[in-house]
């Protein structure tokens with residue numbers, strides 16, 4: 023397999039590359055990433071010299087460059103992780119980049135896959151496209167649950183999903199779409215909840231929990247997500263949609279308390295803050311379709327505490343990694359705030 027990994031310098035993409043180079047040492051990987059604030063080549067330092075790995079900086083919106091990379095490297099398969107992923111940014115910072123990358127970017131990859139007769143394209147999407155479940159609802163998201171997203175990030179991802187279906191039906195592009203739940207593990211950008219909380223607690227600060235803290239997610243260890251995607255690259259049905267989850271529903275307060283306990287800290291470090299607008303109450307995944315293909319996660323619900331402990335330990339041990347990325351990207355991380363403040367000032371002076 024000669025695999026183009028789009029967005030491989032981010033959290034899940036870099037873990038996936040580690041997985042593939044370990045599980046299939048004879049596969050050739052091109053990591054094609056724009057290196058936005060969330061992309062970090064330090065995640066892949068240890069494989070940078072591997073002769074079966076190559077990094078090319080580029081934007082998925084650039085069809086000419088995509089075609090060139092695919093042709094020059096004789097690419098046979100594509101997997102796409104490239105996305106704008108931070109929900110708060112999509113709410114507070116304007117969401118143009120979200121639509122450009124998460125919807126239009128996917129369409130460009132679909133064009134590239136069609137033009138170059140790619141054997142398989144796996145589009146990594148999210149369970150957030152399904153909208154929200156109630157806390158007491160006796161229902162899980164299945165692959166036939168209607169797509170009905172509640173926030174701009176999820177809507178932009180849903181746009182990409184719909185394009186995939188349209189390109190499969192219209193152009194017979196052999197595409198597979200995945201809907202995975204919340205990931206945890208090493209190399210996650212420290213604006214996301216678990217590394218963010220660990221980092222704040224290490225600095226002696228409190229951790230901000232949205233609303234009543236009872237929003238529920240199904241937490242999956244990132245390497246389990248990677249093994250599911252590996253399976254789908256090989257065995258996913260063309261035009262198929264697959265949910266990925268581990269029956270590990272936990273609310274935010276529970277996760278926060280577990281992190282505090284692992285770090286030997288008290289619940290006085292919790293600070294409740296105003297809830298996020300459009301905050302979905304609960305996501306829960308029925309993953310029986312991919313399990314029927316033979317996928318088995320290592321970190322099941324019973325092993326969650328172990329997985330979380332290992333993750334917390336990784337961030338504690340790799341504080342220099344967190345601090346370096348935090349320092350390097352501070353300007354860009356604050357940019358979405360300043361964009362928002364600028365447009366609010368303009369609105370005030372216009373009124």
Ligand SMILES: NC(=O)c1ccc[n+]([C@@H]2O[C@H](COP(=O)([O-])OP(=O)(O)OC[C@H]3O[C@@H](n4cnc5c(N)ncnc54)[C@H](O)[C@@H]3O)[C@@H](O)[C@H]2O)c1
Pocket residue numbers: 028029030031032033034035054055056057058059060061062080081082083102103104105106107108123127146147148149179201202203204205206211
């Ligand atoms: N993190 C989760 O819990 C989760 C859960 C389910 C699905 N997903 C999906 O998995 C994918 C990866 O998520 P992540 O958490 O690793 O994200 P991330 O933000 O850590 O990484 C995104 C990567 O995409 C790159 N990128 C962004 N725009 C690009 C563009 N236009 N062209 C090329 N590269 C670009 C960035 O530089 C970065 O390396 C996303 O599509 C996301 O929707 C994430």
